[in-house]
Each structure stands twice: as structure tokens, then as C-alpha cells.
Amino acid sequence: MSREELIRSYGPEVADAVAQPIDVPLLTTREGWDREASRRLTPPDLADCAPKGTRVGPRDPRLMYHAEMPPVITPSLRRGLLDAKRQLRKNRFRKVGRSTDMVIDGDRGCGKTTLLVQIGRGFQGLIEQDQGADPNRIPVVFITVPPERDSNQHWSLPFAEFLALNHTLKPEERGRRPVDMTEPVVHVMRKAKTQLVLVDGINRIQDNEVQTAFDYFESLQERTNVTFVYCGTGAREIVHEARYDKRRKNLPDVVKGDTYFSDLPMLWAGVIPYGDDWHGVVQGFEDDLRLHDHNGSLLKLSRYLHKRTGGYISSLNDLICMAAQEAIETGAESITRQLLDDIRIGRGDSR
Numbered sequence: 001m002s003r004e005e006l007i008r009s010y011g012p013e014v015a016d017a018v019a020q021p022i023d024v025p026l027l028t029t030r031e032g033w034d035r036e037a038s039r040r041l042t043p044p045d046l047a048d049c050a051p052k053g054t055r056v057g058p059r060d061p062r063l064m065y066h067a068e069m070p071p072v073i074t075p076s077l078r079r080g081l082l083d084a085k086r087q088l089r090k091n092r093f094r095k096v097g098r099s100t101d102m103v104i105d106g107d108r109g110c111g112k113t114t115l116l117v118q119i120g121r122g123f124q125g126l127i128e129q130d131q132g133a134d135p136n137r138i139p140v141v142f143i144t145v146p147p148e149r150d151s152n153q154h155w156s157l158p159f160a161e162f163l164a165l166n167h168t169l170k171p172e173e174r175g176r177r178p179v180d181m182t183e184p185v186v187h188v189m190r191k192a193k194t195q196l197v198l199v200d201g202i203n204r205i206q207d208n209e210v211q212t213a214f215d216y217f218e219s220l221q222e223r224t225n226v227t228f229v230y231c232g233t234g235a236r237e238i239v240h241e242a243r244y245d246k247r248r249k250n251l252p253d254v255v256k257g258d259t260y261f262s263d264l265p266m267l268w269a270g271v272i273p274y275g276d277d278w279h280g281v282v283q284g285f286e287d288d289l290r291l292h293d294h295n296g297s298l299l300k301l302s303r304y305l306h307k308r309t310g311g312y313i314s315s316l317n318d319l320i321c322m323a324a325q326e327a328i329e330t331g332a333e334s335i336t337r338q339l340l341d342d343i344r345i346g347r348g349d350s351r
Helices: 030-038 061-065 075-092 112-131 152-162 182-191 207-224 235-243 246-250 276-288 302-309 313-330 337-341
Strands: 102-106 140-144 196-200 227-231 266-269
Touching: 030 112, 030 140, 061 313, 075 102, 075 112, 075 227, 075 266, 102 112, 102 235, 112 140, 112 196, 112 227, 112 266, 140 152, 152 182, 152 207, 182 207, 207 235, 227 235, 276 302, 276 313, 302 313, 302 337, 313 337
Parallel strands: 102 227, 102 266, 140 196, 196 227
Antiparallel strands: none
């Protein structure tokens, strides 16, 4: 690629760009979550796109679509959504006792956050289908583990941020420092009929922070009756440590009762082995591609794709999305082995 090609400007002959904003609100805000929950990411119709041979701009609809294709149904995603549906259906109408939480665990790059988001999308859609649209209802709250985690004040802030509650004092009140927002958070969640809280990045909680974090979650749950879904690599061990802390080791066996590695439903996101499940995933990507000259080459390269990615859905997604975008921008309009060889991803591909 020449320097001129690298820094080239886009003239009037470039296909019209779509008016979609680049700065999409974060999932950790109500605005961003609601937009994600109602979004329908569907493949564009080639007949409605720029004709073959048209020079595309940086916001061409197909370029943007192939940056984030619809989630492909992996075995983990299919099983996790089924388990979550059954649990949430039971929790929704439970009046006595604490709702049963869930845990999503698995290696990095296996689709844990995708599963978490899809659980939330499905539940919010169910509530809106059942009860109709209501701007005052907030059925789902999505948060990530905050950078500071040693007090209730710190844990209240991501909830306040999602709910758009002002969590800083006025300048004349000792400066703009954060305040404990637990009471306003509880009030809003109860008034807005929140039923599900999704917590991503639970693996960032350190050993000495586990008890503070889960004491806070349990206190919030007792006052709102929400269901928590905890997501992160190693989440099973973290949640188990919080529920059965070291103090229980000093109790007599008759008091301890039976012990389990986890008494909560575990939703696993794992590596996809080579075989029928892998072929099905590759076929899913194949069906969603929108290239003018693509001829079904992905399925023919199924074994090669597994060797390149190790069966990790995140790596496969990166490889195919970048290859599709490159094929569009260069005008090749098809994905070949040669093109895939030239694209670098993670895992064992650090050449």
C-alpha cells in the first residue's frame, strides 16, 4: 500500500455513508442498554447497497455491518439461553425467598459477555411483550465491576450511573466527590420494577474484596428481589467463595451440611471442538456475509479456521469480520484462503 493510498481522501464518487452515529452510548447507561435491547442487527440487502465496483467510504453500510455481525448461535449460547429462560421464568413469579442467581463462566474469548447481553435482551423483550412499553419501567440493569470496590459507596456508583442518578455533591458541598447512592438506587429500582441485574467483569474483584461486594449484592437483592447474573472468567470460584467463605470451615460438620462447588446454575461458555458444532457455527457466519462474489468458501475452509482460532468464537469473529471488510474495501468481494492468511488475530497467531 502506497502512502497516497494510506492517507487518501474520499471524493464525491464514494458511495453515500449512512447516518448512523459512531459514538454509541455504553451498555452501562440506560440509554445505551435500551438501544441495544431494541436493536435488530439484520444483514443488509445487497440490492440496496452500492453496486459492485463502487468505491466505498469509511461508513459504508456493509463495512459497518461486518464490524458487528449478528451473534452466531454457538452450543454455549444455545444452552445458556435455554437455562436462563427457565430460571428467569421461575424467578419472575416467585414471591417468597430470594431469587436464584446465575453464574456465567468460561475462558476468555468464548462468548460470555455475548451470552450475558442476550439474556438481558431476551428478558427485556419478554417483559415489554407481556406488559407493553412503559418509559418508567427499567426491567434490566447492566453494570460492570467498578475500578474501586472497597465500600458500599463504590458499589452503588455503577448502579447510579446506569439509572442516571447524580452521584456527586455540589461544588459548595466539600467539592464534587462521590456519595453513597444505595438508598436512591433501591428506591428507583423498586419504583421502576427492576427484575434483573447483569454484572460483567466479576473476575476483576480481588480476594480481599469478595465479601464486601457480595454483601452489597445480597443486601440489594433482599430489598428489591432482583435476580443477579454474574459473568467473568473464574466467576464460579469467586461466587462460591463469597457464598461459602472461610468462616464456615470452623463450623461443625452437622452445621455445615452438604457442601457443593456451586449451588447456583452455571452457564458455561467454552471452546468449540472441531466437528458438527464447529461446522454449524462457520455456516452461520457464511449465511450472514454480504459480499457480491462470495461463493461459500468459509465452510470449505472449516478445518483451517479451527486451526487458526483454536475454536474460540471471539477469534473466529475477528478473523471473518476483518476479512469481509477488507474484501469490501479492496473490491475483491470474496473471502479466500490467501486473504485470511494475511489477517492477524490473537491466540497462536502472533507472527
